[in-house]
Amino acid sequence: MPLTEEIHLRYNLYISHSWNHNDAHKDLDSLIKGRNDFDYRTYSLSPHHPVNQIKGERKLYETIKNKMKFCDAVIILCGVYPTYSRWINKELIACKDELNKPLIAVQRFDSSHTSFIVKDRADVIVDWNADNLINAIKRVVAGAK
Template identity: 40%
Template sequence: MSKTYHIFISHSWAYPDAYEGLIKLLNKDPNFSYSDYSVPKDNPIHNAGTSKELYNAIKAQMSKASVVIIMAGVYSTYSKWINKEIEIAQTEFSTPKPIIAVEPWASEKTSIKVKEAANKIVGWNSSSIISAIKELG
């Protein structure tokens, strides 16, 4: 029986294709098992009344994960919530959550903020992402 890895994928609801593409990459390996504690757009916490409620809801989801995956697309640099998710991963738990930065496929510009926060930076391919999860998770 293989280990199930608990992951939180930080993503922008404005760019669902990146999240869905990453899930497809993770699902390519039939021997890799994971639980996704990310916050999908249709989840009720998406409509949290205040920023503090959303922050706490994200923290609660992230607490279940052993590793945080962040898309390192340039939009991440300007995302208030991705920056808050980095803060949560690094400061809100007794042991900081390791961060994996995934550089988008064929991307020339990536987020310096995400890459600086990352414990590991990988390319947009199934084997490198899964390998990083196994190493850090």
């Protein structure tokens, strides 16, 4: 009888803070944290990072890109919030245009309250569900290798 061995992977994720609305980032982290079947590390850029005090948009972009560089996938919530204006385009350009990282869009609310630009650039769109999100991460990372 052959033995099967499960390979344990740690996923490096950039989880966007561009939608840091009502602690959505913490809620998303809590959604997937503590699962025995999923190990991950985040390389996200906190909204409290000192780069946010700098007026230069290029510095913010470079900081986002440098965080994303080491990630297997990027996760962005599809919500439409005013804070998108400073971050979201930089994250999308770094993710898709420069680093060619898989992008997972997460819909927390119904589609009438979601960002078209995020959904348009996403490799996959999932609803707010731990199993769906984890499966999407595993799928896009395996497809990127």
